[in-house]
Amino acid sequence: MFQLTATPPNGLADEPVHIRVTGLPPAQMVTLKASLKDEKGNLFQSKAFYRANEAGEVDLERAPALGGDYVGVHAMGLFWSLKPEKAFRRLLKRDVINNPFKVTLDLYDSVCLQDSTTAQPRASQMVQRWFLGPGVQRKQIREGRVRGALFIPPGEGPFPGIIDLFGSIGGLVEFRASLLATHGFAVLALAYFAYEDLPDKLLELDLEYFEEAANFLLAHPKIQRPGIGVISVSKGAEIGLAMACYLKQVVATVCISGSNAILEIPLRYRDLLVTPMRFDWECIQIHVSGAVRLRSGNRDSRNEMNQQSVLPVEKAQGCILFIVGENDECLNTRAYAEQAMDQLKSHGRSSGKMLVYPGAGHLIEPPYAPLCFASWSPALPRPVLWGGDPVAHAAAQEHSWREIQKFFRQHFSGTGSKL
Amino acid sequence: MVQLTATPLSALVDEPVHIQITGLSPFQVVTLQASLKDEKENMFYSHAYYRANKVGKVDLEYDSALGGDYVGVHPMGLFWSLKPKKLLTRLLKKDVMNSPFRVQIKLCDLQSPLRNQDTSTSMVSVTLERWYVAPGVTRIPVEEGRLRGALFLPSGEGPFPGVIDLFGGIGGLSEHRSSLLASRGFASLALAYWGYKDLPSQLQKLDLEYFEEASNFLLRHPKVFGQGIGVISTSKGAEIGLSMAIYLKQVTATILINGPNSPYGIPYVYRGYTHQSIPYSLQFLSTNALGFIEFQGIYEKIGVEASQSLFPIEKAHGHFLFIVGEDDKSINSKEHAKKAIEKLRRHGKKNWTLLSYPGAGHLIEPPYSPLCWASKMPNACTPISWGGEVIAHAAAQEHSWKEIQKFLRKHLIPVVTSQL
Numbered sequence: 001m002f003q004l005t006a007t008p009p010n011g012l013a014d015e016p017v018h019i020r021v022t023g024l025p026p027a028q029m030v031t032l033k034a035s036l037k038d039e040k041g042n043l044f045q046s047k048a049f050y051r052a053n054e055a056g057e058v059d060l061e062r063a064p065a066l067g068g069d070y071v072g073v074h075a076m077g078l079f080w081s082l083k084p085e086k087a088f089r090r091l092l093k094r095d096v097i098n099n100p101f102k103v104t105l106d107l108y109d110s111v112c113l114q115d116s117t118t119a120q121p122r123a124s125q126m127v128q129r130w131f132l133g134p135g136v137q138r139k140q141i142r143e144g145r146v147r148g149a150l151f152i153p154p155g156e157g158p159f160p161g162i163i164d165l166f167g168s169i170g171g172l173v174e175f176r177a178s179l180l181a182t183h184g185f186a187v188l189a190l191a192y193f194a195y196e197d198l199p200d201k202l203l204e205l206d207l208e209y210f211e212e213a214a215n216f217l218l219a220h221p222k223i224q225r226p227g228i229g230v231i232s233v234s235k236g237a238e239i240g241l242a243m244a245c246y247l248k249q250v251v252a253t254v255c256i257s258g259s260n261a262i263l264e265i266p267l268r269y270r271d272l273l274v275t276p277m278r279f280d281w282e283c284i285q286i287h288v289s290g291a292v293r294l295r296s297g298n299r300d301s302r303n304e305m306n307q308q309s310v311l312p313v314e315k316a317q318g319c320i321l322f323i324v325g326e327n328d329e330c331l332n333t334r335a336y337a338e339q340a341m342d343q344l345k346s347h348g349r350s351s352g353k354m355l356v357y358p359g360a361g362h363l364i365e366p367p368y369a370p371l372c373f374a375s376w377s378p379a380l381p382r383p384v385l386w387g388g389d390p391v392a393h394a395a396a397q398e399h400s401w402r403e404i405q406k407f408f409r410q411h412f413s414g415t416g417s418k419l
Numbered sequence: 420m421v422q423l424t425a426t427p428l429s430a431l432v433d434e435p436v437h438i439q440i441t442g443l444s445p446f447q448v449v450t451l452q453a454s455l456k457d458e459k460e461n462m463f464y465s466h467a468y469y470r471a472n473k474v475g476k477v478d479l480e481y482d483s484a485l486g487g488d489y490v491g492v493h494p495m496g497l498f499w500s501l502k503p504k505k506l507l508t509r510l511l512k513k514d515v516m517n518s519p520f521r522v523q524i525k526l527c528d529l530q531s532p533l534r535n536q537d538t539s540t541s542m543v544s545v546t547l548e549r550w551y552v553a554p555g556v557t558r559i560p561v562e563e564g565r566l567r568g569a570l571f572l573p574s575g576e577g578p579f580p581g582v583i584d585l586f587g588g589i590g591g592l593s594e595h596r597s598s599l600l601a602s603r604g605f606a607s608l609a610l611a612y613w614g615y616k617d618l619p620s621q622l623q624k625l626d627l628e629y630f631e632e633a634s635n636f637l638l639r640h641p642k643v644f645g646q647g648i649g650v651i652s653t654s655k656g657a658e659i660g661l662s663m664a665i666y667l668k669q670v671t672a673t674i675l676i677n678g679p680n681s682p683y684g685i686p687y688v689y690r691g692y693t694h695q696s697i698p699y700s701l702q703f704l705s706t707n708a709l710g711f712i713e714f715q716g717i718y719e720k721i722g723v724e725a726s727q728s729l730f731p732i733e734k735a736h737g738h739f740l741f742i743v744g745e746d747d748k749s750i751n752s753k754e755h756a757k758k759a760i761e762k763l764r765r766h767g768k769k770n771w772t773l774l775s776y777p778g779a780g781h782l783i784e785p786p787y788s789p790l791c792w793a794s795k796m797p798n799a800c801t802p803i804s805w806g807g808e809v810i811a812h813a814a815a816q817e818h819s820w821k822e823i824q825k826f827l828r829k830h831l832i833p834v835v836t837s838q839l
Contacts, residue, residue: 029702049702067703067716083710087506087802111701282448282468283486288792288809289709290502296486373708390708 004107004123013093013101013129014179014366014401016076019060021107021123024052031068031112032058033121034078036103039094043085044370046070046078049111070391079103079129080394082370088291088383090363090375092169093131096178097138100128129368131175133182138174141188146213147198148190149174150220151181157222159186160229160412163213163243167234168202170194170378179366180231183405186223187231188213192239194378202235205262207242207269214249227251227318229408234258234330234362241340242267242274244316251318252411254404257325257333257362260340261301261309277301277309287329291374291385294330301339313340314347321353321407323400325360329387333362355403357396361388367398421542423526429548431602432520433786433820435495436547440526443475448485450527452541453497455520461508463501463789465489489810497524498549499813501789507802509782509794515551515598516558522547549787551595553602558594561608566633567618568610569594570640571601577642579606580649580831583633583663587654588796590614590622596651599785603824606643607651608633612659625659625682627666627689634669647671647737649827654678654750654781661759662687662694664735671737672830674823677744677752677781679718680759681728697728711793711804713748718755732759733766740772740826742819744779748806752781774822776815780807786817 001023011017024030033047048068050058061075069081082091093101106121132138135154141147149172153159162185164177170193177189190213193202217228229252232240237258244253246269267274277299284297301310313320322337337354344352357364363372363386371393377384421442430436443449452466467487469477479494488500501510512520525541552558555574561567569592573579582605586593591614597607610633613622637648649672652660657678664673666689682696703716720728732739741756756773763771776783782791782805790812793804 049704051702067701067705069706069710071705081706083706087709113701113704280486282470283490285486285490286466286488286500286502288790288807290506371708388708 002107002109002122004105004125006105006125006127009125010100010128010130012133012179012182013131013175013368016368017079017127018075019078019105021050021052021058022056024056024058024109026052026054026056028052028056028109029111030058031108031110032060032078033106033108033112034082034103035106036082036091036101038091038101042089044082044091045085046081046083047112048077048081072391074391074394076368076394078105079368080370080397081390088375090372091370092173093175096131096174100130103127103129132178136178136181138178141216142196143216144212145209146190146216147196148172148188148213149177151178151187151189152222153181153184153186157186158224159184159222160408161185161217161220161223162187162229162231162408163210163217164189165192165230165232165236165239167236168377168379170202176231176366180405185229185408186217186220188217202265204265205239205242205267207246207267210239210243211247211249214243214247218249224412229253229411231404232256232258233364235263238263241311241313241320242269244318244320245311245313246272246315248317250316252408253316253318254321254323254407255337256323256364256400257328257331258322258336259301259331259333260311260313260336260343261306262311263309274311275308277306286382287374287385289374289383289385291383292380293385295328295332298332301336310339310343313343313352314349316351319351319353319407319411320344321355321404323355323364323404324357325362325364325388325393325396326356326358327360327387327389327392328362329385330362353407355400357392357400359389359392360396361393362386363388364393364396364400367401368394369397421526423524423543423545425524425545425547428545429519430550431553431599432549432551432788433599435787436498437494438479438497438524440469440471440477441475443471443477445471445473445475447471447475449477450487451497452525452527453501453522454525455501455510455522457510457520458513462504463510464504465497465500465502465789467496467500491810493810493813495787495813498522498787499789499816500809507793507795509791510789511593512551512595515594519548519550522549551602552598556598556601558598561636563636564632565629566610566636567616568592568608568633569597570637571597571607571609572642573601573604573606577606578644579604579642580827581606581637581640581643582608582649582651582827582831583630583637584609585612585650585652585656585659587656590797596785600651600824605827606637606640608637622685624685625662625687627662627687630659630663631667631669634663634667638669644831644833646833647831649831650674651823651827652676652678653783658682661730661732664737664739665730665732668736672740672827673735673737674740674742674826675756676742676783677747677750678755679750680732680755681720681730683718695728706801707748707804709793711802712799713804713806715748715751718750729758729762732762733768735770738770738772738826738830739763740823741774742783742823743773743775744781744783744807744812744815745775745777746779746806746808746811747781748804749781772826774819776811776819778808778811779815780812781805782807783812783815783819786820787813788816
């Protein structure tokens with residue numbers, strides 16, 4: 001009697017699931033398939049082929065996949081190798097409160113290729129992946145200019161406050177903030193364009209908006225004083241780094257796949273104007289898939305012509321953690337982070353740390369999120385190449401998520417007062 | 420006054436075009452965009468950015484593209500870097516006789532590559548005709564006995580070297596390579612073997628006698644040299660081509676493009692004898708980062724019988740030209756050719772040449788064909804990755820096409836010895 005178990009069947013999206021199959025004939029070839037429909041009805045699928053051992057079992061924590069969407073021992077491979085049925089779609093949970101992602105696991109007792117209706121699975125299991133832990137509360141924020149969603153852990157607090165920034169996708173992306181809140185932080189997922197009454201397009205970065213958000217957080221009764229953290233990715237990381245440099249309220253900043261210079265659009269803060277470093281559009285290459293490889297148009301932030309765009313990281317009062325993927329096809333993030341680290345060192349600051357992940361791409365997300373190699377981006381009529389090698393990228397996501405939490409805990413337990 | 424010239428305006432698809440621009444401002448950066456509409460109205464686009472020299476000139480034979488669909492000096496880059504607007508569509512000419520592909524080359528001011536391609540405003544443009552057939556080539560539909568296909572004959576009396584042209588898993592009838600070969604002086608029979616007219620709709624077995632019938636048909640033709648014929652074959656077609664070379668003495672020159680060295684999946688039958696094939700090991704299939712299927716792993720040979728199933732290539736009398744794309748994702752072509760050649764060597768044979776192209780993918784086509792890196796096949800839900808890096812693949816196509824013609828001429832045109 002074939003049995004397929006997945007434990008836990010309901011869990012957080014950043015927690016592993018232990019998948020086992022028992023009751024197979026010894027050495028039987030099986031296919032394990034995962035499928036998920038996102039909130040827009042887009043189908044994502046993955047599969048792997050395994051051979052049962054002598055006892056007729058397949059334990060994904062021990063058994064190597066022979067082929068499919070990944071090869072080798074990868075207990076969570078079915079999750080992070082999920083691929084969209086329509087190429088260039090990105091998997092992103094929008095509603096983190098009301099429902100989870102539902103992943104259906106199917107077992108076939110043969111090497112099953114076609115995503116067809118003719119083959120019936122011999123066993124199925126549904127796994128729920130939640131982006132919000134029990135007791136975490138979500139509050140819609142519309143204070144002054146600030147627009148976003150604040151996630152507060154259960155309990156009295158006060159909790160370390162963190163602002164969460166995504167990139168040129170715009171709108172409000174909440175799933176990382178909600179997961180981080182589940183780990184004991186008060187996190188404000190902050191929108192800055194293409195959301196509610198915020199500007200439709202990002203034409204300039206107004207740092208006072210982000211300062212307003214920081215002050216809003218610090219004024220909250222359940223949030224620790226005197227400083228907040230920032231977690232930020234891509235364009236968001238550029239903003240995060242600017243916040244670290246110019247806002248004394250910011251004491252710990254995580255910059256994932258960001259630039260150390262202001263790019264394409266200017267940054268404004270009170271009477272300071274930072275002119276941007278532009279892309280060399282005529283150098284931008286098209287990848288064989290048709291996606292745009294923005295990295296080929298990146299300028300060199302060490303070039304003296306671009307110094308007015310480079311952020312003065314030596315002015316940052318808090319600590320900065322740079323997270324970069326070497327296979328980032330959007331930005332040369334390693335070079336940018338290295339320059340920032342050199343800048344800190346040359347000013348005698350030891351407040352910077354860099355984690356470089358070989359094989360990881362641009363979109364480094366919480367663990368088990370599928371690698372998004374290229375996807376449609378709002379601003380452009382063509383898909384954008386993000387890059388990444390699936391296995392290495394998955395490992396980078398797992399490792400960096402732990403490091404991010406360690407970084408924030410180390411920093412906040414050192415300075416936070418529990419008044 | 421800005422002028423865009425492209426010569427020749429009308430030519431065979433395997434002929435290069437010289438593109439030049441004059442009348443620009445010194446060092447002005449411009450965009451050159453190419454567009455093509457195929458027979459199903461699918462649009463294909465490519466673009467590249469060039470900087471004019473100090474007298475406002477751009478010459479694609481000398482100037483380097485700064486970016487776009489290719490970088491560097493590539494006079495034909497706009498053609499072989501064409502990409503489908505509807506992703507994963509393959510460019511394939513169906514009607515080779517009556518119409519060319521029309522490629523429009525547009526010169527535009529520098530613009531973001533991310534502007535809508537359909538509506539980009541241009542300063543000036545030129546439209547080129549790219550033909551798959553030279554004037555005077557005739558196409559004869561073939562429906563003799565079991566044979567189904569099309570015979571392309573060069574203009575003139577002949578006799579011409581005869582070639583059978585076999586494609587692979589795509590099925591049906593692909594004529595574009597045969598029509599070009601005929602334009603270059605070969606009598607080429609584009610031969611279908613499944614998924615066409617009354618031929619089987621699925622490949623269940625390969626009957627070598629069908630291919631023998633085709634060989635004899637070609638040899639018998641008054642305009643074909645009677646000493647022996649050639650085979651040009653790709654992918655699954657190359658598996659067949661290899662078996663033809665071994666079992667049919669009519670075949671004296673065989674070109675194998677990215678094919679396996681053993682029979683796979685379905686059995687071969689010939690005169691009452693069945694040659695078993697190696698089952699595909701589907702469990703070793705993999706996918707790339709975009710989820711496209713890479714078939715290379717399925718040719719894994721498991722078990723003693725499987726490892727001994729290599730075609731007895733040493734029995735072939737004719738000559739072989741192996742063409743390998745080292746970046747082929749659908750079969751480990753390099754390894755297969757290597758093992759086949761090793762077997763020939765072990766038997767003291769020297770009747771082979773290997774052309775191995777780093778960066779080339781599975782679908783090595785005539786020159787200037789756009790790289791098809793991945794496409795949707797009729798029976799598969801998931802797109803298949805063929806592999807290839809754009810620039811290297813283009814170079815492989817150019818080089819191999821010349822070598823293909825040289826090889827066929829060398830081994831099929833009888834050497835006329837003096838009677839003195």
